Amino acid sequence: MPWASNTSISLICSKKWFETPDAVSFELEAINDDNSFDFKPGQFTSLGFSIDAEKHYRAYSISSTPNQSKLQFTVKRVPGGLVSNHIVEDLSVGDALEVMEPMGAFNSVECLPKSKVLMISAGCGVTPIMSMVGDWLESRKDIDIEFLHFAKEKQQVIYFDKLEGLDEQHANFNLKLVLENNVGTDYPQGLFDIDKLNAACPDFLERTVYLCGPVGFMEVVRISLDECGFDMDQFHQESFTPTSANDDKLDSNMGLATVSVADFGVELQVDKGSLLLDALEQGGVPVIAACRSGICGSCKCRVKVGQVESTSYETLSEQDRAEGFVLACSSKVTGDVEVGLN
Structure with a gap:
């Protein structure tokens, strides 16, 4: 389904479920329309929600793959977040949302991969990464995918079951999880550092890297890669992150x-x-x-x-x-x- 520039389409929430105790996924589809949605894997779109008789827009990455009849999103609760809390608590099947044209240069079409890639994510940063990976697994069996995800604990890993399923089903997909609290699991413990990266993916210097996660996390990863001599032309990261209205404010x-x-x-x-x-x-x-x-x-x-x-x-x-x-x-x-x- 094509979008006209600077316009929105109305879609209906057809399904909603919890991924973790504080994150939900939901699907949107058109009413009486069998067309598929065209976008570049990794892109985001702006969704408009009616809350207390007012329209509020927020940008969210699309986690599904292109050319399907539904769009999938995953949203994590943010303390004090008007829209995120509305989605987790009040969004219901049958609700109508306004959806803007997908955008974003962080995608697998404009950021072309080598034959080997390393996907690094944390928290909800896994959503655009999943869209890229899903598209590659469907259409390009020649890409070797290392998937490195960081989370506080196993219960907070979005798409945990799906990720483990992909790891079992696809020989060219290798899942590595690192948890801050790994009690009761066999996964490595800790935060990102270059030693953990070497242990998880010894040949990372030979790969194209795609990164998405909290701002501080992405900065640590970027600096670490740059300092160890990684070819930064093969480094791509998501760039849209909410900013405070008070940041760098004039007097x-x-x-x-x-x-x-x-x-x-x-x-x-x-x-x-x-x-x-x-x-x-x-x-x-x-x-x-x-x-x-x-x-x-x-x-x-x-x-x-x-x-x-x-x-x-x-x-x-x-x-x-x-x-x-x-x-x-x-x-x-x-x-x-x-x-x-x-």
Whole structure:
């Protein structure tokens, strides 16, 4: 099923189940439509949920493989997380969701593999990795796959049974788990370090590496690989991670600025250094903000008058930038601005 750019389709939750005590998987499918979904393994999409009569968007990786009639996602509960907790606790079979066009450069089509790959994941970072692996196992029997996953304990390993099943069924798939708490198991214990990597995959220098997990975990892995002489052209990692609205914020003592959106009759004052996205949401402007990290492009808007300070231009073309388009989640208000959503 094709997506039109910058538009969404409505899909229905057809199945939901618990993977771990605090993570659920769910499937989405079209109503009265037998078409399959086309995307690149490893990509994410923005999902829109109706919560208390308001629409909230978040970006989640697709864990299923392309060209199926259903899309699968897995979401872990986040303390205080509005959408993640809604999904775990309240999402029900039959609920309708808005689904945006899949996006993301972290995929097995644009990031081509060698004949041998090493997949490294932790926590929910396993979701895009599973999509890539599933696609390779279905279509490319020649790829040798080492799968290294880190978790706190066995009960927290998402897709545990499926991973063990793949390990038993496919000679070219080799599963390695490392647990912080390995009591009652035969799996190695501890956190990531280069010694554990050597023990799990001695020929990792000969492989293409795909990495996804918490930000701190990915940084440790990246630095470790770089320091040991790994060819970083063969290193690929997921890049969309939620950012705090207060990160690297300009000094609010710089004064106030006016943000206006004429199309919605909005005009409000905010501290200079505030995120443009925060200002738009504060004014009730119906901007979509899914990844909130400058990657998905859903919060694209146009600064008609004034300037902002931007840190990301992902998905924006040179023409977009020349015409004043920015990503609201990655742009700080530095003075009075007039904004439009088109």
